[in-house]
Amino acid sequence: MRPSRYRYLLLMTSDPVSSDPVALSIEGGVRLLQISDTHLGAADGDALLGINTDQSLQAVLSLAASDGRSADLMLVTGDIAADGDLEAYQRLEHYLESFTAEEGLPAFWLPGNHDSPDVSTRYPRRFVRAIEAGAWHIVMLYSQQPGKVGGFLSDEEIAILNSAVARANRESRHLLVALHHPVQLIGCDWLDEQRVANAEQLLSAVADCNNAVAVVSGHVHQATDQVFDGVRLLTAPSTCVQFAPNEVEFKVDQVGPGYRWLELLPDGKVLTDICRVDARLFPANTERQGYQ
Numbered sequence: 001m002r003p004s005r006y007r008y009l010l011l012m013t014s015d016p017v018s019s020d021p022v023a024l025s026i027e028g029g030v031r032l033l034q035i036s037d038t039h040l041g042a043a044d045g046d047a048l049l050g051i052n053t054d055q056s057l058q059a060v061l062s063l064a065a066s067d068g069r070s071a072d073l074m075l076v077t078g079d080i081a082a083d084g085d086l087e088a089y090q091r092l093e094h095y096l097e098s099f100t101a102e103e104g105l106p107a108f109w110l111p112g113n114h115d116s117p118d119v120s121t122r123y124p125r126r127f128v129r130a131i132e133a134g135a136w137h138i139v140m141l142y143s144q145q146p147g148k149v150g151g152f153l154s155d156e157e158i159a160i161l162n163s164a165v166a167r168a169n170r171e172s173r174h175l176l177v178a179l180h181h182p183v184q185l186i187g188c189d190w191l192d193e194q195r196v197a198n199a200e201q202l203l204s205a206v207a208d209c210n211n212a213v214a215v216v217s218g219h220v221h222q223a224t225d226q227v228f229d230g231v232r233l234l235t236a237p238s239t240c241v242q243f244a245p246n247e248v249e250f251k252v253d254q255v256g257p258g259y260r261w262l263e264l265l266p267d268g269k270v271l272t273d274i275c276r277v278d279a280r281l282f283p284a285n286t287e288r289q290g291y292q
């Protein structure tokens, strides 16, 4: 990865729901690493369906470190912890320190349904709500609901989104929306039930954008890529267990842990691909019928 040239100015303080953006000194296009659904347990080495989630995350980060394309920032799109244990976030910080420090790579997180409800207040520099990055404005939405697996955007989240749309229009930027649950159907019945229940509110809000819009999510532990009403809708693999595509019920897939690479171009186009670790290094237990 290229040497550090990134300087970023934190404009927000400790308010976790502030929509004041973090301003990154990036011109034009943005190169972004998305990692998701790390599911780190309370203890280093805890496993999810037989996969040591600390080791698989570290393997994914090593792979990303050898990606010659050089990212400008990293987004972590939720389910950082398997059960909301604070030790999980401490270990993610630790793993990212070595990964990001050398590159000066900013990394921002958002919560998923497995995360602690108050983790955003503990790590305010990670859980930012808006990022100015070159030709793009990035908004981080929270879609988790207390005690539920599925996603929903509260009035407060829709207000944050509306303000991001207004800002992107005012500043003539394209808009990237990041959230844990997808808004789109991906073709797995058991996961489609868990998508953002009021997805139409998000799609209606972003329809007011004057420029390009893309939405990146996690939760479904598989890579999907669609366009709906001109909006690019993407999901990312997990850094641990993968779920099989086009299944009615829970099914594990035997493809490797990975990350999504995104290049957000100045003209609004999005180039993207998936990079994976060798699946044979992290075989998942396929006997289990769920992972809760």
Ligand SMILES: [Fe+2]
Residues within 6 Å of the ligand: 079, 112, 113, 114, 180, 218, 219, 220
């Ligand atoms: Fe999730």
